Amino acid sequence: MNSENDPSEQSGTLYIVATPIGNLEDFSPRAASILSRVSVIAAEDTRHSGRLLQHLGIRKPMMALHDHNERDKAGLVLDKLAASQDVALISDAGTPLISDPGYVLVREARARGFRVSPVPGACALVAALSAAGLPTDRFLFEGFLSAKQGARKAALERLAGESATLVFYESPHRIVDTVREIERVMGAERELVLARELTKTFETFYAGAASRVGDELEADPHGSRGEFVVMVHGVSDAESAMGKVEIDRVLGILLKELPVKKAAKLGAELTGRPKNELYQRALELRVE
Structure with a gap:
């Protein structure tokens, strides 16, 4: 009152x-x-x-x-x-x-x-999610990814194990690079949905595995026009839990023979997970 x-x-x-x-x-x-x-x-x-x-x-x-x-x-x-x-x-x-x-x-x-x-x-992100066919009970909106390739890759690596649906905005001149980076970091089979030119005459959705969406986008003569909403299916809770178990197993073996920094570097190469993530987990395992 x-x-x-x-x-x-x-x-x-x-x-x-x-x-x-x-x-x-x-x-x-x-x-x-x-x-x-x-x-x-x-x-x-x-x-x-x-x-x-x-x-x-x-x-x-x-x-x-x-x-x-x-x-x-x-x-x-x-x-x-x-x-x-x-x-x-x-x-x-x-x-x-x-x-x-x-x-x-x-x-x-x-x-x-x-x-x-x-x-x-x-609101573009809500409109895109409503028609994407991806889980919407939990989603994480990250706005625009960095225009710098290194920072963009680091952000995607940080989000790779997230179970919520990921949502980004992207500009037309970076969309292909972003999709290909998602493919490299999160895997060729990670499910993507792109929404282009929402509510406009040439509204288009691209959906499927990251590699296929990237190919379709590059083949479309209009694929680099208009504003995009990028949506990425999160990992399942089971996949996330299994991933953590595997990381701990790999790091546990490496830490018996190597210092933390080297164990994290080699563990990242073996698991495909970000080196910084493994370094932090290796420090935790050392304490435990």
Whole structure:
């Protein structure tokens, strides 16, 4: 229950408004109503969002709020909220803060007691998962993988034994390299589903073993166009448990003859698991 002096009772509301990821008909009447009555709209790209507002027949003052200026611009938004003005935050497509700007603003708005209200709508990762045919009782969203090959490989190695469905966003010019890296790190038979151009005219799903998906993607003349959601089937609990037992068995034998660092290096070669993971486990086994 709000107290009499609660800022949320005396100030504006920050609305977090999801926008379409492709099909403009996915924009909800409530979202359109919110945008039509707020005092100002904070947008990731005002030119891009301006086309959406034009389509909706909405004319409102806009301000740019993106990754490079969010810390500077957040104060302006907070001042408007303090002056009892409602503000809507939108990104180029989908739900703000999901691999998009807004975290700094929302956190600071909440810290100052302002009301922050979500206006749900399209979200690429949820849309992709709903149609992928992969387990959704548990999933791990990792956003965009690193553009650097070494860091991307290290991230995939860290996640290789995860039992939850893995979800990434990927750009068209890196998608083939990412799929091939998944194939190398997690195995050619690991099940993948790629969603491309969701809700748009050329919406496409690629599904199957990692090696087959990679081949299909390379064979498709449109395979490196549009934005992608990459979904990877996690390992089963049984596979995960068996993997840990095998790692301990291998390390147990090696540690009888070798120091920890050498045992981890050789163990990684024998099991295909990341060297850092085996090094940490070898240290634990030494203590035990």
